Amino acid sequence: MSHADEILSVNNIFKVFGPNPNMAMEMLRKGADKNEIFSKTGHVVGVFDASFSVKRGEIFVIMGLSGSGKSTMVRLFNRLIEPTAGSIHLNGREITGLSDKALLDVRRKEMGMVFQSFALMPHMSVLQNTAFGLEIAGVAETERHRRAREALSQVGLAGHEHSYPHQLSGGMQQRVGLARALANDPTILLMDEAFSAL
Structure with missing residues (x-):
């Protein structure tokens, strides 16, 4: 596989939760395991030395037991959670060192995220919720509504544009959350148990 085929590359990523992650990282370097680190420091090793790549067009699944770090890993990809060590590249560009402004631009233009909790705004219609990311990105109303309607059709919700979240089943x-992510036509679509209610 050439590096040009890689859309996402994760290299030696660690995430340690706690007030002094560097101390825990030093213990890891000396061979301590996550249970020992927790018992001695109270720090939690959420992700331990993860490395992998995802090719363009590939569906990549992270599976594991509850509490094994799946959601943490997904949030590291878009830096909703900051890694303790390691690097993440999107389309060959390292995103772990991006400024807040540059990261915001990457999130708006290149990444879509579907959360386990739907994260819908209750005061907005289905169409408005679906078009919300496009509105934030400055897309003109006519174009964002066109793209939102197309995404709603893709997820089988055509005809529900003027409904409100409380009027819909879980x-x-x-599916509105999925449509919102699809409407932006992201380079990469991140999903955290996105189909648990379907």
Whole structure:
């Protein structure tokens, strides 16, 4: 596989939760395991030395037991959680060192995220919720509504544009979240148990 085929590359990523992650990282370097670190410091090793790449067009699944770090890993990709060590590249560009402004631009233009909790705004219609990311990105109203309607059709919610979240089932609300991510036509779509209510 050439590096040009890689859309996402994760290299030696660690995430340690606690007030002094560097101390825990030093213990890891000396061979301590996560249980020992927790018992001695109270720090939690959420992700331990993860490395992998995802090719363009590939569906990549992270599986594990509850509490194993799946959601943490997904949030490291878009830096909703900051890594303690390691690097993440999107389309060959390292995103772990980006400024807040540059990261915001990457999130708006290149990444879509579907959360386990639907994260819908209750005061906005289905169409408005779906178009919200496009509105934030400055897309003109006519174009964002066109793209939102197309995404709603893709997830089987055509005809529900003027409904409000409380009028929808849990599965339908989750599909609105998916439509919102699809409307932006992201380079990469991140999903955290996105189909749990379907």
